[in-house]
Amino acid sequence: MPFSRCGTLIPRLGDEPVVASAWEHFVQDQPLEVAGVCSVVLASWQRCRSEAVDPARHSAPAAAAERVRQLQRQNRELCEAARPALESLRDILRECGTLIMLCDPGGTVLHLNGETRARSVGEGINLATGGCWNEDVIGTNAIGTAIATAAPVQIHADEHFCLDVKRWTCAAAPILDPFSRTLLGVVDVSGVKETFHGHTLGLVVAAARQIEGELARRDVALHERLLTRAIDHFIRYASDYVVLVDSRGRIVRINGNAQAARESHEVRLPSEVGSQVPGLNLALPEIDRSCQRPEWLRPEWLHPVKDHDGMLGTALVIPLATRQNRTTVSLPTATATATMAGDAFGEIIGGSAVLEATKARARRIAPLDLPVLLLGETGAGKELFARALHRAGNRPEGPFIAVNCGAFTRELLASELFGYSDGAFTGARRGGLPGKFEQADGGTLFLDEVGELPLDMQPHLLRVLQDGIVVRLGDTRERRVSVRVVAATNRDLQQEISAGRFREDLYHRLCVVSLPLPPLRDRPGDIEAIIAHLNSKLARKYGCVPKQLEPALHQTLLSYRWPGNIRELQNVFEVMFALSEGDIIDTSLLPPSIAQSVKDSLPMSTSTRIPGTFGRLEELERQAILDAIANSHGNISMAARTLGISRSTLYVKLATIRAEPVLAPPSHP
Known part of the structure; x- marks a missing residue:
């Protein structure tokens, strides 16, 4: 009868004669009667x-x-x-x-x-x-x-x-x-x-684990580069079935209707991330890859993804017969069209080119079931964009739950995010309480100021993002959740990673696709529209008619850099609106710091005198731009800093000025 020695994996020197005898019996097909051979x-x-x-x-x-x-x-x-x-x-x-x-x-x-x-x-x-x-x-x-x-x-x-x-x-x-x-x-x-x-x-076991750890580190870096380069494929082919694989042919991300792909093209692909797609391992010669590819996989579906260092992977784009016709959205008319159709981004006020481009990218990102990281300064409208992404996404009927990671102590934040069970700590509610992840199940969880998350809590958040499983504080039961995460921060997370304050693997989970939000100073042309919107909104709130602005106040609001962005503008304007008597808001209600800041930053030309009476706003802006360029001796970067706008914005305004007809100066008697 067959026999084996169970237990330790390490051989015993004393068993050598027994093993030698057993081997001789085995190769001669003789019965094995003596124990001693490892199973x-x-x-x-x-x-x-x-x-x-x-x-x-x-x-x-x-x-x-x-x-x-x-x-x-x-x-x-x-x-x-x-x-x-x-x-x-x-x-x-x-x-x-x-x-x-x-x-x-x-x-x-x-x-x-x-x-x-x-x-x-x-x-x-x-x-x-x-x-x-x-x-x-x-x-x-x-x-x-x-x-x-x-x-x-x-x-x-x-x-x-x-x-x-x-x-x-x-x-x-x-x-x-x-x-x-x-x-x-x-x-x-x-x-x-x-x-x-x-x-x-x-x-050798320790060496193998060390090698696997180094490979994992390399994979994280590679997949970050791959996803960054491939995001345009997910956006451009949002109606198709897109499978992103890395240079070794492993699936990194899937987007689209797998069932429709199977019905349209008899696609037979694994659905698990990490699975191998035959014929897409770039380490193999092309002839070997071609031989391995299944018959249904057409070469025209393969889109190489590369950066300056070489090939990163492949985007497999499988066209779906049921996909909708694609249209090219024209930015100048997008706002009006979207507003008529009940655009989810309609509450984000402004029509500047940089804001319209940001909203256009956000509209393309919204239907993708991918984590999004919103990057922007304090007050730039991150929560507005987060809510708009939720409304325009695939789960608009689901809950939208927001939590500010910087507004709680470590202990309170843990219970806020993950919930707690009955008796988890003194003062815990009877029966326990679900956390934000459970509350957001089937919808969107907005993690504001995620850069403030304590370092020792980050592994717990990472596990939920990886596995979709939440365990409440003081509990052992696992609860599965399906949540789209939109995170936001005003910090440089790459710098935080270098400083050891933020986990790199968590960053890659949160930042599958990023959406930078422009500060208000980079879109000064939107300030007037925002003021008009606030004026109407506050009139409804306080039960009065919209108020008029004194011209000097109006110019000051347009000229100020607004370091606190839209939030600062909203707070300042509401205070002035509420404190003003009658139907006019004047400069006396301006916070002194803003009034002084604008006064100090106004460029004065030595060759051009500003008239005592105010002209049209466009003329004042045109003259300020020309003065700033003259005072900086043609240095566009210096002129842009003087005006408090970006260099790209200044170039746009200069192009408009150059396109204006040249008028002859008025004749004098």
């Missing part, structure tokens, strides 16, 4: 018998030099990530007379390091670069058995299947893709059997 080894022997491996085989087959170079190129990322771990192993085992190897998923040795004498002995059985140590060609050995079982293993002496390999001892651990958990390769330490040590297995 992993016995299972490997049985696989060798099934593959008709010759136990008298002298050495492993060797790949040709060109084939080895090709495999090294295909596994370049693995080799680079493994280098530090292999060097550490070499330093530790320098005096042990062992060989340290990195193998590809097929068991071919890609790189080998170790003592010269051990190398010379290993070459006798092709335990060298290019040797193939898969089980089906050279029988039971640590490399091949680790590949077959996808688990660490130590094979000693007579446990090997082929006779000439029995003088060796080896330990190997598989290296798994941190993204898809598929086998990438094997790290192995081998030596003649006298070098056996039980700690060797622990060393």
Whole structure:
């Protein structure tokens, strides 16, 4: 009857005679009556018998030099990530007379390091670069058995299947893709059997984990670049089925109707992120990729994604028969059209080119079920955009829940986000309370000031974003939620990551697509429209007619830089509206700091005198621009800073001025 030794993975030297006897019985098809063979080894022997491996085989087959170079190129990322771990192993085992190897998923040795004498002995059985140590060609050995079982293993002496390999001892651990958990390769330490040590297995396992950690770090950076470059594909082909894969052919992001793709083109693709798409591994030669691609995959659907450093991956765009006709939105008429159709972004007041471009990008982003990071200064309207993204998205009927991450202590924020169970802490509500994630289930959660999130809370938020599972404070029950996250910050999160105050992996989860919001000073042409909107809104609030603005006050509001953006303008205007007597608001109600700031920043030309009476607003603006350019001696950047506007805005205004007809000066008697 078959037998096995269960328990430790590490061989016992005292079992060698028992194992040797068992192997002789096994290869002669004789009954095995004595215990002592590890179950992993016995299972490997049985696989060798099934593959008709010759136990008298002298050495492993060797790949040709060109084939080895090709495999090294295909596994370049693995080799680079493994280098530090292999060097550490070499330093530790320098005096042990062992060989340290990195193998590809097929068991071919890609790189080998170790003592010269051990190398010379290993070459006798092709335990060298290019040797193939898969089980089906050279029988039971640590490399091949680790590949077959996808688990660490130590094979000693007579446990090997082929006779000439029995003088060796080896330990190997598989290296798994941190993204898809598929086998990438094997790290192995081998030596003649006298070098056996039980700690060797622990060393190779630690090395494999170190390599996986380095690969994970590289994947995070690669996928960030890939998603940044590919976002236009998701926007442009929002009505199609888009599958984004990285350079190794792994699925990173999916958007669209998979069922429609299957019905239209008989598409057979895995739906799990991390799965491999056949024929899209860019490490393989084009001829190999073409052979691997399924028949339904048409070459014209493949869109390469690259940046200045080279190819990052591929966007597979599968056209859907039911997709809507695409239209090109003209920015000058977009606002009017959208307002007539009940535009979700209609509450965002302004018609400047930079704001219209931002709203146009937001409209394209809204239907995509992707996390969005809003970037902008305090008061720039981040919550307005967040609510508009929710209304224009795929879950407009779901709840919109907002939470300011900077407005709570760490303990209160944890309970706000994740909720708590009955008795979780003193004062906890009877029966517990759901957190914001649960409240937002089926809708949108807006995380304002996410850069203020305490560092020790960030892993908990990351887990919810990754798994969609919430565990309340003081509870063990897992609750699954489906939430679209829109986050916002006025901080430079890349700088926060460098300073160690924000997790890089959380940043990549939140910032799948970013939406920068322009400050008010970059769209001064919108200030008048915002003031008009506030005037009407406050008139309804206070039950009176809209008020008129004194010309000097009007000019001051248009000239001020508004460092607090729309929020500051709204607060200042409401105070002046409420305090004004009668139907006119004058300069006496201006906060002194604003009045003085505008006075200090007004450019005065030495060659042009401003008339005592006010002309038309356009004429005043035109003259201020010309004066600023004259005073800065034609330096556009300096003139823009003087005027408190961006350089691009100044160029637009200059183009308008240059397009104006030249009028002859009035004649004087």
